[in-house]
Amino acid sequence: MSSDLFTITDQPISVEEMTQKVIRPECGAVTTFMGTVRELTNGKRTISLEYHAYESMAVKMLEQIGQEIKEEWPDTLAVIAYRKGHLNISDIAVVICISSLHRKPAYEANQYAIERIKEIVPIWKKEQWADGTEWIGDQLETTAYPEGKPPKGGSL
Amino acid sequence: MSSDLFTITDQPISVEEMTQKVIRPECGAVTTFMGTVRELTNGKRTISLEYHAYESMAVKMLEQIGQEIKEEWPDTLAVIAYRKGHLNISDIAVVICISSLHRKPAYEANQYAIERIKEIVPIWKKEQWADGTEWIGDQLETTAYPEGKPPKGGSL
Amino acid sequence: MIKILFFARLQEEMGTESIEVEKAGYTVRDVKEWLADNHQLSTISQTMVAINEDYANDDDMVNESDTIAFIPPVSGG
Amino acid sequence: MIKILFFARLQEEMGTESIEVEKAGYTVRDVKEWLADNHQLSTISQTMVAINEDYANDDDMVNESDTIAFIPPVSGG
Numbered sequence: 001m002s003s004d005l006f007t008i009t010d011q012p013i014s015v016e017e018m019t020q021k022v023i024r025p026e027c028g029a030v031t032t033f034m035g036t037v038r039e040l041t042n043g044k045r046t047i048s049l050e051y052h053a054y055e056s057m058a059v060k061m062l063e064q065i066g067q068e069i070k071e072e073w074p075d076t077l078a079v080i081a082y083r084k085g086h087l088n089i090s091d092i093a094v095v096i097c098i099s100s101l102h103r104k105p106a107y108e109a110n111q112y113a114i115e116r117i118k119e120i121v122p123i124w125k126k127e128q129w130a131d132g133t134e135w136i137g138d139q140l141e142t143t144a145y146p147e148g149k150p151p152k153g154g155s156l
Numbered sequence: 157m158s159s160d161l162f163t164i165t166d167q168p169i170s171v172e173e174m175t176q177k178v179i180r181p182e183c184g185a186v187t188t189f190m191g192t193v194r195e196l197t198n199g200k201r202t203i204s205l206e207y208h209a210y211e212s213m214a215v216k217m218l219e220q221i222g223q224e225i226k227e228e229w230p231d232t233l234a235v236i237a238y239r240k241g242h243l244n245i246s247d248i249a250v251v252i253c254i255s256s257l258h259r260k261p262a263y264e265a266n267q268y269a270i271e272r273i274k275e276i277v278p279i280w281k282k283e284q285w286a287d288g289t290e291w292i293g294d295q296l297e298t299t300a301y302p303e304g305k306p307p308k309g310g311s312l
Numbered sequence: 313m314i315k316i317l318f319f320a321r322l323q324e325e326m327g328t329e330s331i332e333v334e335k336a337g338y339t340v341r342d343v344k345e346w347l348a349d350n351h352q353l354s355t356i357s358q359t360m361v362a363i364n365e366d367y368a369n370d371d372d373m374v375n376e377s378d379t380i381a382f383i384p385p386v387s388g389g
Numbered sequence: 390m391i392k393i394l395f396f397a398r399l400q401e402e403m404g405t406e407s408i409e410v411e412k413a414g415y416t417v418r419d420v421k422e423w424l425a426d427n428h429q430l431s432t433i434s435q436t437m438v439a440i441n442e443d444y445a446n447d448d449d450m451v452n453e454s455d456t457i458a459f460i461p462p463v464s465g466g
Binding site for chain 1: 170171172175179180181182183184185186187188189190191192193194195196245246255257259262263266267270
Binding site: 216278 | 319384387
């Protein structure tokens with residue numbers, strides 16, 4: 001699978017370019033998902049955030065997701081780009097584009113891709129909150145470290 | 157509802173511009189659907205097609221779909237653009253963009269929009285086939301008129 | 313006078329986009345029957361109808377100056 | 390020698406991105422225990438582990454020159 005289709009980048013992602021990569025004469029449908037930086041999470045205001053990736057493995061996992069999609073929805077073509085580094089509110093963190101002959105697989109494969117990204121792609125966000133604190137954690141946003149550091153020690 | 161959000165146009169539709177219309181600080185997710193002109197339908201090769209619309213009513217119906225989405229998924233913002241006139245293979249006929257706080261409503265509302273478009277928006281395609289015939293019909297593609305004209309007369 | 317609009321295959325069958333006729337006071341059903349009788353439109357019963365750009369039922373009345381549109385199955389998307 | 394990579398909160402706890410140690414032949418479980426004993430990593434048991442960029446299980450062996458990565462719950466998307 002071409003590494004051109006599954007990328008981690010520190011540059012803004014062009015939705016237009018991503019779309020052009022998947023449009024094919026045999027296709028009638030393209031779905032796109034964009035994850036953007038949200039200002040408010042559970043009432044807390046984000047100023048900006050940084051995405052950190054285990055980059056080589058993240059690309060490999062994106063490729064694996066592409067492979068899984070190919071097996072489940074053979075007529076689809078998928079591209080995924082993930083932006084790392086510093087992002088501001090409303091910046092695009094991730095873009096998933098799927099083309100297929102008809103619309104149903106394009107929606108299904110797209111939703112599958114974002115769910116899998118949240119499970120297996122080694123990328124983490126570090127949020128800078130308006131109240132001066134920061135937070136690093138999983139996507140369920142269940143664990144907060146208001147002092148800016150997770151607690152040390154503790155049991156296994 | 158602003159007519160800027162629901163449009164029929166004879167110009168190419170910019171996905172980038174459409175996306176920018178719905179991205180908001182409170183949102184974390186944007187979904188886009190693009191309907192593109194497919195080369196093959198049931199084994200027949202399309203050369204090009206023309207979309208004809210009952211334009212004033214089509215815009216009104218797109219606005220109605222927007223209203224339905226707003227009621228069902230209150231945190232979403234929707235834009236829809238439909239291209240009329242002559243289109244070639246892989247040209248984009250329709251773009252639906254939905255933004256929302258979280259991804260689930262963005263996918264659901266987007267799929268709802270395309271289903272409703274196929275039900276209530278007065279737009280018709282006229283296909284020019286490679287074998288010299290043409291076809292005008294519903295989206296189920298069940299009725300073909302190989303002589304280029306639907307049969308005249310017949311019973312109610 | 314009312315205005316009648318035709319689209320897609322109906323427009324091709326009629327050979328025109330619209331006609332104006334003195335049928336104010338007719339129901340949608342009446343207009344359909346009149347069209348079937350006078351213009352041999354084969355698929356008129358399968359079409360949806362809109363009065364002034366809103367979908368209407370067979371029992372709805374077409375009033376003076378209204379526009380009634382016959383809308384074959386749409387093929388957008 | 391094996392290379393151990395730390396990410397996110399684990400990286401902040403360790404104060405470094407990676408270490409190299411003579412632990413070839415250890416299982417993933419052995420490496421976790423060694424890290425817990427020697428570096429007091431609070432959340433090591435909740436992390437996923439990858440060997441050479443593929444997810445691995447506790448019973449998998451870390452061989453000479455392998456890279457083992459500790460991957461806290463991811464937060465992409």
